[in-house]
Amino acid sequence: MPLQNYLPETRSPNPILINDFPLPKAAYIHIPFCRRRCYYCDFAISVVGDKLRGESSQTITEYLQFLCQEIQQSPDLGKPLETIFFGGGTPSLLDGSQLELILTNLEQKFGINPSAEISMEIDPATFNLAQIQDYQRVGINRFSLGVQSFQDHLLTLAGRSHRREDIFHAVDLIHQAHINNWSLDLISGLPQQTLADWQNSLETAIDLAPNHISSYDLIVEDGTPFAKQYQPGDQPLPDDRTTADMYILAQETLTQAGYEHYEISNYSQPGKQCRHNRVYWQGESYYGFGMGAASYLNGQRFTRPRTRSSYYQWLEDGCVIDTPILTKDELFLETLMLSLRLQEGLNIQQLSAKFGTELATWTIENLQPYQQRGWVELTDQQISLNDPQGFLFSNEILSTLFSLKM
Ligand code: SF4
Structure with missing residues (x-):
């Protein structure tokens, strides 16, 4: 596709010159499939139920064809990729061969630096040892495990499909596969969550020795089941004072355990910061591929259509981007x-x-x-x-x- 198709048709009065923008060296790939929708989630996803995974699903196979088509149609702005991030959704519903197909397309199109950070999000109870070893075989070298909480009643309330035991099993697999760059996600401010629950989650996370921990404060997003059930500030959501205490508790507990608080919501062991996410925070350019994915090229942020059918239609219509430049x-x-x-x-x-x-x-x-x-x-x-x-x-x-x- 010509670069022109990625440039805006309407221009704001005071655009930044294109030359001011560094060339992209990062790519975000959206894998939108989840077993079910968690009650706080407003991401662009497709629910595929408990049985469907990877190669057995026509829905997933079809999506990957369109995704690879988008990669091939993208302008190549000239630099090999230094970070790639498979986010979702639940990328661990894919098999290694499917991730390999996407990586092959990225390699053919842009090139991938041999020292690139290639991350994927994985969810407890969605992979076994053979699968995670297969992910490593195809080049994934950083894993981000979606834990959110270690309390079963909070996982249930949040609509998560895994339970506490699944987390320990997933971490066992990570250790068995000798993965030395992995992260664990937690959420504070969940309904009914107490400060003691939060402390227990933080301490349990530290015991599992991830290289990186992300600690997010719950945001009740419009249109989610949580938004229908809970008003910000109302019980059983923890009040502002408690969520502030949770933030400070995370900061104290994690830094005392040797994690560097390098970003508002992120902590890492030395040398284990997420290189891909730093691209966003540093305002650098990046490609985005897949339904609902955002890209930031030439000073222009563009978010792709958020449903599969509208994303496929957008691809068939030639990927025209008509948003104004910032x-x-x-x-x-x-x-x-x-x-x-x-x-x-x-x-x-x-x-x-x-x-x-x-x-x-x-x-x-x-x-x-x-x-x-x-x-x-x-x-x-x-x-x-x-x-x-x-x-x-x-x-x-x-x-x-x-x-x-x-
Ligand atoms: S697993 Fe993640 S992306 Fe999927 S529904 Fe839950 S929060 Fe959303």
Whole structure:
């Protein structure tokens, strides 16, 4: 497909020049299939039930054909891939040979750096030892296990399809396969979750010795079963005070166990940060493939259609992208929002070079009240949020900046 098809038909008045954008070296691949929909989830997924997996499913096979078609039709912007992330959905419903097919298409189209980080999300009770070894064989070298909680009653309430015992079995398989780069996801702020439950989940996670832990605070998204059942601030959702305590407890417990708090919601052992996710936080370009996947190319973010039929139709219509390019102000605010998630924050010189000294000065001036409260660290070179208070109040800090600018 010509690059032109990926450029917007309508332009905002103040676009950033295309040359300002680094070439993409990362690709996100969306595998939208799940056994069932968890009650808090608003991702673009297709529910396939308990029995369907990989090669036995015509639905999945058909999707992979369209996905590979999209990869082949994509413009190649010239750099081999350095990170690839299979997210979902539940990518571990695929077999190794199916991931291999996608990787072969990516290799043919863009090339893959031999030292690339290739991650996939896996869910407890969806894979066995042979399958995970097959994933390694085809080149997956980082695994992210969707645990969310170690309490069966909370897993049930959240609509998860696995139970506590499944998690221990999954981790056993990870150890048996000698995987040395894996992550575990947890959620705080679940309905009925107490501080004691959360502490138990954190400590159990540490005992399992993952290289990386993601700790997300529940967001009740519109349109989910949770949104119908629970209003933010109401019981049985933990109140704001408790969720703030949960955040601080995670920060204290995980850093004491030797994990570096390198991003608002992410902790890692030394050298085990997620390289792919850093691409997003650093505002770099990336390809996205698959239903509902977002890409960020030439300063333009585009999200693909969120249902299988509309995604297939979009592919058949030639993948036309008609969203407007981000304006300079939008890009500036997005840069602040993403880079302040990182422990190191953002570099003032780079901010000035990209957006001008005026905007850099504006940022520093408007963050000074928060510096006085001890939430923001300002030096000659860097702007960053303090851990944990700055991270905890990041929404308040950013919404002030947004309201001043928009
Ligand atoms: S497994 Fe993940 S993607 Fe699938 S429904 Fe649950 S939260 Fe959503």
